[in-house]
Amino acid sequence: MVDFGGWHMPVQYSGILDEHSSVRNSVGLFDVSHMGEIEIRGPEAVDLVEYVSTNAARRLNIGQVHYSALLYEHGGFVDDILVHKVADDHFFLCVNASNQEKDFEHIQKHNRFRATAEFVSDRYAQIAIQGPNALATLQKLTPAALAFVKYYWFVDNEVSGVSGRIARTGYTGEDGFEIYIPPSDAPRIWAELLEAGQEFGIRPCGLGARNTLRLEAKMALYGHELTASINPFEADLGWIVKMDKSDFVGRSALEKSTGSGLKRKLAGFEMTGRGIGRDGYEVWVDGTPAGWVSSGGPSPTLNKNIGLCYLPVEQAVPGVAIDVIIRAQPVSAVTVPLPFYKRAKR
Amino acid sequence: MSNPEQYRYTKEHEWVSVDGATGTIGITDHAQHELGDIVFVDLPKVGTALSKGQTLGSVESVKAVSDIYAPVSGEVIEANEKLSGNPELLNSDPFAEGWLVKVKLSSPEETKDLLTAADYQTYIGA
Numbered sequence: 001m002v003d004f005g006g007w008h009m010p011v012q013y014s015g016i017l018d019e020h021s022s023v024r025n026s027v028g029l030f031d032v033s034h035m036g037e038i039e040i041r042g043p044e045a046v047d048l049v050e051y052v053s054t055n056a057a058r059r060l061n062i063g064q065v066h067y068s069a070l071l072y073e074h075g076g077f078v079d080d081i082l083v084h085k086v087a088d089d090h091f092f093l094c095v096n097a098s099n100q101e102k103d104f105e106h107i108q109k110h111n112r113f114r115a116t117a118e119f120v121s122d123r124y125a126q127i128a129i130q131g132p133n134a135l136a137t138l139q140k141l142t143p144a145a146l147a148f149v150k151y152y153w154f155v156d157n158e159v160s161g162v163s164g165r166i167a168r169t170g171y172t173g174e175d176g177f178e179i180y181i182p183p184s185d186a187p188r189i190w191a192e193l194l195e196a197g198q199e200f201g202i203r204p205c206g207l208g209a210r211n212t213l214r215l216e217a218k219m220a221l222y223g224h225e226l227t228a229s230i231n232p233f234e235a236d237l238g239w240i241v242k243m244d245k246s247d248f249v250g251r252s253a254l255e256k257s258t259g260s261g262l263k264r265k266l267a268g269f270e271m272t273g274r275g276i277g278r279d280g281y282e283v284w285v286d287g288t289p290a291g292w293v294s295s296g297g298p299s300p301t302l303n304k305n306i307g308l309c310y311l312p313v314e315q316a317v318p319g320v321a322i323d324v325i326i327r328a329q330p331v332s333a334v335t336v337p338l339p340f341y342k343r344a345k346r
Numbered sequence: 347m348s349n350p351e352q353y354r355y356t357k358e359h360e361w362v363s364v365d366g367a368t369g370t371i372g373i374t375d376h377a378q379h380e381l382g383d384i385v386f387v388d389l390p391k392v393g394t395a396l397s398k399g400q401t402l403g404s405v406e407s408v409k410a411v412s413d414i415y416a417p418v419s420g421e422v423i424e425a426n427e428k429l430s431g432n433p434e435l436l437n438s439d440p441f442a443e444g445w446l447v448k449v450k451l452s453s454p455e456e457t458k459d460l461l462t463a464a465d466y467q468t469y470i471g472a
Contacts, residue, residue, distance in 0.1 A: 016408040017383045208382070208409045274430075276386050276406055298385045298408055305386070327388075327404070 007034040007097060010206040019209035020300040023172050027131035027197050028205040032178070033186065036100030037124045038107065040091040042115035049083060049091050052110050052249055054232060056242040060085040065152045065167055067240050070106055071250030075231040075257055079103050080222060082169060084154055092165070094126075094178075096222045110249055125186035129193060130176030130205075130213075137197040138177050141189070142166065146177070160189050171210065173217025174343055215306065216299050218268065218339035224279060224295045225266060225308060231257050234310070236266040236338070264291065265316035268338040269324070271305035275331035277324035283309045284323040284330060290315060293324060299340055306340050307333075347375040349467060350441055354417070354460035357469060361441065362417045364457055369418050372445040373405065373436065376470045381407040384436045389425040389447055396420060396449060398456055403446065405436065418456045420449030 009031070013019060022028045040049055049057040055068035062085050070078035079099040084092040095103045100121055107117045129138045135146050144157035144166055154167035165180040181189055194202055211221070220226050225235050231254060232241045241254060271277055277296040282289055296307025311322070318337045323330035353361045359377035363370045378384060386406040396402055396416040403414050425447050429435060436444040451457075461469060 011409060012382055015383050212408060274386075275388070276411075278411060298406075300408070 009034065011208045012206040013204045016206070016208035016212060017300050019203050019205040020212050022201060022203035023131040023174055023176075023205060023209065023213055024301055025132070026200045027129065027133035027137050027176075027202045028172075028209065029190070029193055029197065029202060030128040030130065030205050030210055031125075031186075031190065032128050032210075033125040033183070034097035035126050036095040036097055036103065036119075036121040037180070038093040038095060038100070038104055039118045039120050040093065040107070040115055041089060041118070042113070043089055044113035045089050045091055045115045047246075048107070048111055048113040048115040048117070049093075050246055050248060051113070052107050053081065053083060054241040054248060054250070055083065056245040057083055057085070057091065058245065059242075062087060063153050063155065065154055065169055069226075069232055069237065069240055070103055071231070071248075071254075072228060073250060073253060075250045075253030076228040077222065077226040077230060077232070077235075078106050078228070080220060080226055080237075082167075084165070084167065086156075094180075099222060123182070124180045125183040126178060126180050127186065127190060127193065128170055128172075128176060128178045129197075130170045130172040131174050133197065133200040133202075134174070134176035137193060137200060137202060138166070138179070140196040141192055149177075151175070160185070160192055162189075171219055172213040173219065173339070173341055174213075211295075212297060212300055215295050215297060215308070216301055216339070216341035218308065221295060230310075233257050233262055234264055234266065262313050264310050265313050266294070266338075267309055267311050267316040267320075267335045268318075268340060269307050269309055269322060269333045269335050271307075271324065271331065271333045273331040273333065275324065275326040275329075276305045277307045277309070277326065277331070277333060282325040283311065284325060285311070285315050285320065287323075290322070296324075301341050306336075308338075311335070347441070349374060349463040351463050353441070353463060354457050355463065355466035355469075356415065356417045356460060358415050359470075360414060360417045362457065362460065364451070364454070367451055367454070368423070369420060369449050369451050369457075370445050371402070371414075371417060371447050371449065373414060373440055374466070375440050377412075378437050378440045378444070381405065381410065381412060383408050384433045387426075387429040387433045387436065387446070389429070390422050392422050392425060394422045395452075396422065398453070405433075414446065416449075417460060418449065418451055419453050420451045422447050423450050424448040
């Protein structure tokens with residue numbers, strides 16, 4: 001068990017490689033109850049969400065989810081979030097555990113609308129069911145027609161007799177669901193899901209596999225790819241920034257950071273020399289310091305050592321020879337297209 | 347997996363097995379278990395002179411990097427080449443197939459300061 005933002009969480013259960021493989025090939029279960037939840041309600045709920053986040057909340061349909069970001073005025077990340085539209089006057093935000101208080105304060109600070117923000121993390125436990133057999137596993141516990149819930153949509157329905165929110169989202173690069181349920185029922189539902197997935201060889205998965213899975217899928221992690229000094233264009237997340245919508249916090253700073261204003265960018269790399277480029281290691285190009293590794297480690301699916309790094313824009317393209325400085329030694333690597341792993345369309 | 351009786355151990359979870367003037371060095375079963383799936387092993391070249399307590403190399407699991415310290419002083423006479431292609435040997439057989447390096451002991455009396463199997467067992471609280 002490790003301390004993760006005040007939560008005691010297992011890094012692994014049966015082993016990171018075994019857990020990783022269960023999600024890629026069948027189904028894995030993650031206790032992600034540490035994630036924070038914030039509810040935004042009121043006649044101008046949509047205006048508040050639009051103003052504090054980068055994606056276009058106004059374009060969401062009821063029952064739809066999108067990935068978005070909260071930014072500081074200077075364009076750096078407060079957090080990356082999921083926005084669920086529950087009703088025209090009700091939005092449900094899922095935020096990172098270690099950022100939740102900061103996020104809530106940030107939203108409150110910018111709330112000049114007829115809307116209220118409420119911090120509701122204590123009301124929800126969250127379990128992620130991920131992998132090609134996630135649907136068949138979760139379906140045993142709910143009357144909701146899961147096959148009709150599209151990717152990045154959600155339904156409110158019963159899960160094992162209690163009301164829950166079932167979203168077809170995840171942080172693994174596989175198909176799957178994230179369910180929000182009452183904490184008092186979570187241990188029972190966790191056990192029932194393990195039972196339901198037994199025929200598929202389900203594995204409980206820890207933080208270790210969660211990290212290797214998301215890295216292969218090039219999903220950003222706050223504190224690594226995303227920080228207060230990185231903006232969404234640098235993080236290759238321009239697609240969650242809708243510059244053509246109404247004003248939002250951080251917008252004017254971002255206008256200066258597009259096009260020729262962009263100095264550095266996220267790139268993927270594979271080690272070609274012997275070694276593993278880990279988080280925080282320096283990256284050199286042509287014998288000169290050029291950037292740093294934001295996340296790195298072995299890819300169990302590809303059986304290569306991979307990573308994400310920040311490099312000057314000109315070099316943040318596939319096919320550039322780089323050196324990762326591992327314990328004071330330069331070890332060769334090459335930039336590659338992203339994501340490292342993409343699931344086959346079914 | 348029990349710790350072999352004839353080996354000597356460090357608090358940093360290395361073991362050494364002495365045969366005449368040669369010491370074989372590895373990491374314990376407890377260490378491999380704590381590290382999890384081992385995916386990369388970095389070992390010194392043959393001919394490297396190691397002094398006791400010096401970093402000998404490193405072992406990486408999926409999640410973490412751990413330095414390995416020389417439990418005894420000596421010159422590296424062989425590194426386990428199999429680990430380069432099969433680092434998982436450290437998980438499956440840490441006390442035999444998963445050995446790291448063999449050294450020619452320069453101060454054989456150093457082993458007296460190391461932990462016995464029983465002391466090590468007590469130390470890890472097993």
